[in-house]
Amino acid sequence: MADKSEFFREAGVNTQLAHIGPDPADYHGFVNPPVVHASTVLFPNARAMETRAQKYTYGTRGTPTTDALTEAMDALEGSAGTIIVPSGLAAVTVPFLAFLSAGDHALIVDSVYAPTRHFCDTMLTRLGIEVEYYDPALGEGLSALMRPNTRLVHTEAPGSNTFEMQDIGLVSRIAHAGGAVVTMDNTWATPLFFRPLDHGVDISIHAATKYPAGHSDILMGTVSANRETWSRLKEASITLGICGSPDDSYQVLKGLRTMGIRLERHQQSTLEIARWLETRDEVARVLHPALESFPGHALWKRDFKGSSGIFSFVLKAPSADRFKPRAHAFLDALRLFGLGYSWGGYESLAVHVGLSDRKVTKVPEEGPVIRLQIGLEDVADIRRDIEAGLAAASAV
Structure with a gap:
């Protein structure tokens, strides 16, 4: 069969998603790779064992199944290498531990994922690392926060829950000028809508739990590095003994195959709902970067290729003591929406x-x-459920 690599480099995103990763020819023609469960790997002789002169040496250092997923992620990210870890939070913490030491200073965007903040305020602080939070809208002002010992700048765009945008290219230039590594949690956009390494980021982080897995049943994180940072990231993951399981890798690889068409539906339905909510009297404002009314819309439009299925809105309340009662009334009136953490699955x-x-x-x-x-779900049913929630909240 002819070499397909050049063809797929020029193919559309859904074509790539259907074919990235393992070559069926490597597995006797089977379309999906085998699930290899392994801890011990045998060597043919003592010299091979001493020099580790073979591709696989121990289960924590990869198997054909986990490699199939990392190869697929490298193709999507344009990265030099990818590690897989057991959760999205671990995907953040492993590179932090890889690039920060006692006495270092780290700049963390203030709209960060809450468990990341907890890790910074507890574990990093105990390790003697000074953590400082910066406003996502700071822009050029980030330069004033850089210190001689600033070693890492962490970004999210859009930010968790309130969806502030950042100029990732600008942040990367400022950080690199000060000798810092740039990490980015890109879970919201996935590599389909934004490729961090193309904008100067060194380490791209994803909770593969979300859109790559896509079915609310897998916990996994991926960390993809550029050429300059790959060896240090890989060494840290080996030293920490952090690795993803072959069964979960297999399931995430399957999820990638349909991620493109799922994201198309998420995007279309979400924008329809977000624009409708902007017209509702019960809503103070909608926090979605793809809306023209959103403060960070221009940055989103310049840098991103699409938007996903998660956003927030501000429910009107007459006073602060009504915030929680109105929020609870809204949530408790919902029938289609589930009340649960995480996102990226098929359910609202x-x-x-x-x-x-x-x-x-x-x-x-x-x-x-x-x-x-x-x-x-169908947009009409989603809207009907939200309407019930809004009515319940207004009655409080």
Whole structure:
């Protein structure tokens, strides 16, 4: 059969998703790779064992199944290498531990994923690393926060729960000028809608739990590095003994095959719901970067190729003491939406967002913030359910 690599480099995204990763020819023609369960790997002789002169040496260092997924992620990310870890949070913490040491200074965007903040405020602080949070809208002002010992700048765009945008290219240039590594949690966009390494980021992080897996049943994270940072990231993952399982890798690889068409539906339905919510009197504002009304829309439009299925809106409330009662009334009236954490699966989810951990960014004051994951259900049914929630909230 003719070499297909050049063909797929020029192919559309869904074509690539259907074929990236393992070559069926490597597995006797079977379309999907085998699930290889392994801890011990045998060597043919003592010299091979001493020099580790073979591709696979121990289960924590990869198997054909986990390699199939990392190869697929490298193709999507344009990265020099990818590690897989047991959760999205581990995908953040492993590179932090790889590139930070006692006495270092780290800049973390203030709209960061809450468990990442907890790790910074506990584990990193105990290790003697100084953590400072910066406003996602800071822009050029980030230069003033850089210090001689700043070793890492962490970004999210859009930010967790409130969806602030950042100029990732600008952040990367400022960080690199000061000798810092740039990490980015890109779970919201996936590599289909934004490729961090193309914008100067060194380490691209994903909770593969979300859209790559896509079915609310797998916990996994991926970390993809550029050529300059790959060896240090890989060494850290080996030293920490962090690895993903072959069964979960197999399932995430299957999820990648349909991620493109799922994201198309998530995007279309979510934008329809978000624009409709902008017209509702019960809603103070909608926090979605693909909306023209959103403050970071211009950055999103310039850098991103699409938007996914999660956003927030601010529910109007007459006073602060009505925030929680109105949020709870909204959530408790829902029948189609599930009340649960995470997102990226096929089902719609809703949660009342807590923002009391923010250090320097201003949070919405008009009412409680409700985060919605718009699933694959019919838009008319999603709207009907939200209407019931809005009516219940207004009655409080």
